[in-house]
Amino acid sequence: MDKMGIQQKAVRIYDVFARQRRREPLAHVGTVTAPNADLAAAYARSIYNEEPWIEMRVIAQQDEITAIELEESFA
Numbered sequence: 001m002d003k004m005g006i007q008q009k010a011v012r013i014y015d016v017f018a019r020q021r022r023r024e025p026l027a028h029v030g031t032v033t034a035p036n037a038d039l040a041a042a043y044a045r046s047i048y049n050e051e052p053w054i055e056m057r058v059i060a061q062q063d064e065i066t067a068i069e070l071e072e073s074f075a
Helices: 037-047
Strands: 012-019 027-034 055-060
Touching (some): 012 037, 027 037
Antiparallel strands (some): 012 027, 012 055
């Protein structure tokens, strides 16, 4: 709770991926910030509605998994 006794909900950043055609790969189209996945999906549909998407997905950045990481130093 904050100083005023109001419970603060944690917000997350979600990456938004979409595609217009079946044979296209999903492409990163932007991000949204929301307190939960349902609102993130609603925000993504509302914000990124300028294209006729056939598929759109939102993924919480904290849930992304690194498969290969760039090394900072080769020394």
